[in-house]
Amino acid sequence: GAVVSQHPSWVICKSGTSVKIECRSLDFQATTMFWYRQFPKQSLMLMATSNEGSKATYEQGVEKDKFLINHASLTLSTLTVTSAHPEDSSFYICSARDRAANTGELFFGEGSRLTVL
């Protein structure tokens, strides 16, 4: 099946620094990728939709200047958490849709756990 890979799997950073998380579709091309955030014991919350070659679309309440998304190629989207603070500590998950498939299913990465000290 289609594979989506995230890197890093986990990261610890100091408050005020920026952290970049990569999401790659390994065996398919994805014009659209989605970024989610998940706090402990909660469901996934959609943050933004990443579109290849254009600006991301952010969900209501998500700060676009804090969560920078770049989708420069058909296999890579990046999420940068800028000036991270402890409240940004969370599990970040990306997903992607195979543009060549007609099933509409989304494939998810393994997630990236961010801890801000």
Next chain:
Amino acid sequence: DAKTTQPTSMDCAEGRAANLPCNHSTISGNEYVYWYRQIHSQGPQYIIHGLKNNETNEMASLIITEDRKSSTLILPHATLRDTAVYYCIVRVPYSSNTGKLIFGQGTTLQVKP
């Protein structure tokens, strides 16, 4: 996208069938029913989806009622590794909003020895 209602939690004995219900009474004609699951600290995993016919794959079966207002995911022989949160989502795969998945709270399935 239509909203769904699932029980918060369920238990199942190992080796027995797990039947997970989902209500989606406001589903529209072009919306599909998707099931995903999330094992602790991992990304969600696609299980199965359907429009109106029952579907079966190597992981599970999906039974959709004739009026499409509810569905049941069936894991025929649950194992301990099936312990996870199961999400039922209805959506149009290629809607104008690019078919994004909106997750509810899901059902926490605990498979017990």
